[in-house]
Amino acid sequence: MADASALLELAGPFGAVGPPRRADTGGWLPEECSVFTSFTGNPTAVAGPFRPRARTAYGAGRAYGDPDRARLLAVAEALERYAALLVDGKRLIVAAAAELGRDALDLDRVPRCSRRELSRPGCPVVNADKTRPIRWTPAEDLHTGTRVLVPAVMAFLEFPELEAENFWVPISTGCAVHGSFEAAAVAAICEVIERDAIALTWLQRLPLPRLDDRCLSAAARSLIAWCSDRGIASHLYDATTDLGVPMVYCLQTTDRTPRGAQLVGAACGFDVPSLAEHALLETMALRLGVQARRGLPRRYADFRSIHDDAAVMAARSKRAAFGFLLDDLANRPVSRPRDPGQGSDRERLRFLLQRLSRAGMTAWVVDLTPRELREVGHVALRVIIPELQPMSARPLVQYRGHPRLYSAPGRMGFRALPERRLNPYPQPMA
Numbered sequence: 284m285a286d287a288s289a290l291l292e293l294a295g296p297f298g299a300v301g302p303p304r305r306a307d308t309g310g311w312l313p314e315e316c317s318v319f320t321s322f323t324g325n326p327t328a329v330a331g332p333f334r335p336r337a338r339t340a341y342g343a344g345r346a347y348g349d350p351d352r353a354r355l356l357a358v359a360e361a362l363e364r365y366a367a368l369l370v371d372g373k374r375l376i377v378a379a380a381a382e383l384g385r386d387a388l389d390l391d392r393v394p395r396c397s398r399r400e401l402s403r404p405g406c407p408v409v410n411a412d413k414t415r416p417i418r419w420t421p422a423e424d425l426h427t428g429t430r431v432l433v434p435a436v437m438a439f440l441e442f443p444e445l446e447a448e449n450f451w452v453p454i455s456t457g458c459a460v461h462g463s464f465e466a467a468a469v470a471a472i473c474e475v476i477e478r479d480a481i482a483l484t485w486l487q488r489l490p491l492p493r494l495d496d497r498c499l500s501a502a503a504r505s506l507i508a509w510c511s512d513r514g515i516a517s518h519l520y521d522a523t524t525d526l527g528v529p530m531v532y533c534l535q536t537t538d539r540t541p542r543g544a545q546l547v548g549a550a551c552g553f554d555v556p557s558l559a560e561h562a563l564l565e566t567m568a569l570r571l572g573v574q575a576r577r578g579l580p581r582r583y584a585d586f587r588s589i590h591d592d593a594a595v596m597a598a599r600s601k602r603a604a605f606g607f608l609l610d611d612l613a614n615r616p617v618s619r620p621r622d623p624g625q626g627s628d629r630e631r632l633r634f635l636l637q638r639l640s641r642a643g644m645t646a647w648v649v650d651l652t653p654r655e656l657r658e659v660g661h662v663a664l665r666v667i668i669p670e671l672q673p674m675s676a677r678p679l680v681q682y683r684g685h686p687r688l689y690s691a692p693g694r695m696g697f698r699a700l701p702e703r704r705l706n707p708y709p710q711p712m713a
Contacts, residue, residue, distance in 0.1 A: 405584025477551035
């Protein structure tokens, strides 16, 4: 596996991404916590043709007691975004799904909006149409190695270029950069599973069990105590889905500020104590941006940034929307995710693929590795698992027509709400 510190060589004024900069926490985080950010800049300046208004992004890194790790994580996440923003036109094929047949991902498997969603004024998407041309890019079935074409709009972060591609809103879910293919694939799959759990929890208003306190590390306990001393309550839940991959969901509440009264974070992976710490840090760091935001959109059709949803739902006036997570906490069951074991990255990847196969799901991987990353021994991947429920920052695009949204709760031991009773509020996760 390549040395992770090599990624720092790619950050700087003349690097693939900007230099990592320490964020001013403004007293919202303990002194032991470090937050760094790194900006992608405009990737079309490299890939061409140059577009002054091309989509840009940034990466953020957070760590407790380890500023070097936070700095590295910020650069790694920025490089994920950079790789997903670079679109090599030579790799793309423009064709209708009907023309490609079995050589392409079946668009019937892709999550879609319901008729009710599509009929709402301002809904920016349409359902996929197999007869209309879209851009495709090569991918590989992680289970069998079979090559297939997947919609480019699902692989890259670039906005749709063809009208028929508007069945999908690009998002970074499933992107990962790492020093080996196996490690990157594990991270990417876990993120797709995490976002599935987040979407299911919010849309279906799942009354999750509380996370067993015995799962908490010393660092997590310290973070919870620091918050408690400042009037911030931390609620941790076991949000592990039917796939059996440990997932921790965090909700923090406070009555001491009108703008950051409810914030959420989450983490999915293999080490539950680390997941709890990660979810807490993610939630706490979100407060920095939420407290500073002004001029929030009033109409759902105007939501563009993933932080719009989080900031709107952080208002104290929205507390009731989180009732399904806060009601009757004292009597909720306590749960501890089953430990899948701490193996090598190859063993973890095998475990994840077995879990997906048993559930009738397929993971497709797109190699996004740009030259800069390849030269320092790293890979950038995008994993697509169409059977899982996407998390969306667009209130009018929640993919409520996807079967997973209604079939998963029962397998997790919860009741499944019909569409008319799904959560109407924007997704608070950022």
